[in-house]
Amino acid sequence: MEIAGFGVEEWLNKWEKSATYDISQSTISSMTMAEALTLDGNDGASFYDMLDKQKMNYGWIEGSPAFKREVATLYKHVDPDNVLQTNGATGANHLALYALIEPGDHVISEYPSYQQLYDIPKSLGADVEYWHIHEDADWYPDINELKSLIRPNTKMICLNNANNPTGTLLDEAFLKQVVDLAKQVGAYVLVDEVYLPLDDPAAFTSIVDLYDKGIATNSLSKTYSMPGIRVGWTASNHEVAELFRKYRDYTMICCGVFNDLLATYILKHRDQVLARNRQLVMNNLNIYKQWVASEPRVSVVMPQAVSTSFPKLDIPEDIEAFCVRLLKEQGVLLVPGSRFDVPGHVRLGYCADEDTLKEGLKRLSAFLRQYD
Incomplete structure (x- = not known):
């Protein structure tokens, strides 16, 4: 099996630990364990009471019933x-693609987006066509292009909503048009939904609440600021879940007793987590907007209060060379757009802590002055 190198992950694996001012990430500033434990109002006593009673065996293989119940409440019909x-x-994402995609299948993938969604299907022998997003349309794809791409044998349409790296959110009306086209050929629609618009969470609609053959993937890594516990999930109809179970047995056993307990605890206290993150995102988004307005070499389609953005830099230099020099000379980390096959742009994660964001942007501006 051949597969392309994972561009953004290879970049971060190489450089992220070298950064002093990391404004490359798409996570909302990660919580410390101490911060997480304050959510119950009793310094984590409720969590540790549960943990102390657990044996460190494999635990619940598919996730505990409590975890499953908390996740299900995020949807209307799951x-x-x-x-x-x-x-x-x-x-x-890997589970869904591994379970459903076979050699010769036709797959349509939003592009650029999270690289798994097109390069894993390619590695499985699928015929993958790109459904391009367009900067001049606020990074939306064109529904008429999807109409021209879809075939009678289209097996799956892969989306990333909100999009990584651009932060663009596909609204419900647009998703319904996608679903209408998928229904015509019986295609699955797989949507990576790790980013929630915190200015207006109600503006987000999950694919599983729109379409029986919709598959939602999500995790606690971005919106919930807990990437360290490595817990995610699939949400689907019963038939798809039954199929996933077979393939899941080949890819993992469990996420671990501790991780499941902490994930459930975070979801039980999600209102507090989202309140914390909404304040951080909206504050930092205002800082970011002001910076963009004052920086002549930067333009951007602003994200809808999700944690990633994709500004364009007006510089006469290869974007990867620029990002390496920026890191080495200023300690500031960005992800070059070439890692998403869009040179000239960078992924800028404005949802670091406020001090890191301000100093990172200040240093980025100073570095850009070399071209004036």
Whole structure:
């Protein structure tokens, strides 16, 4: 099996630990364990009471019933039994593609987006066509292009909503048009949904609440600021969940007793987590907007209060060379757009802590002055 190198992950694996001012990430500033434990109002006593009673065996293979119930409440029409715990959203995406895609299948993937969604199907022998997003249309794809791409044998349409790296959110009306086209040929629609618009969470609609053959993947890594526990999930109909169970047995056993307990605890206290993150996102988004307005070499389609953005830099230099020099000379980390096959742009994660964001942007501006 041949597969392309994972561009963004290879970049971060190489450089992220070298950064002083990391404004490359798409996570909302990760919580410390101490921060997480304050959510119960009793310094984590409720969590540790549960933990102290657990044997460190394999635990619940698919995720505990409590975890499944909490995840199911995030949707309108998902039975807890059809929620399967995975190793992050990357594990969820891999499971869905591994279980459903076969050699010769036709797959349509939003592009650029999270690289798993097109390169894993390619590695499995699928015929993958790109459904391009367009900067001049606020990074939306064109529904008429999807109409021209879809075939009678299209097996799956893969989306990333909100999009990584751009932060663009596909609204419900647009998703319904996608679903209408998928229904015509019986295609699955797989949507990586790890980013929630925190200015207006109600504006987000999950694919599983729109379409019986919709498959949602998600995790606690981005919106919930807990990437360290590596817990994600798939949400689907019963038939798909039953199929996933077979393939899941080959890819993982469980996420671990501790991780399941902490994931459930975070979801039980999600209102507090989202309140914390909403304040951080909206504050940092205002800082970011002001910076963009004052920086002549930067333009951007602003994200809808999700944690990733994709500004364009007006510089006469290869974007990867620029990002390496920026890191080495200023300690500031960005992800070059070439890692998403869009040179000239960078992924800028404005949802680091406020001090890191301000100093990172200040240093980035100073570095850009060399071209004036």
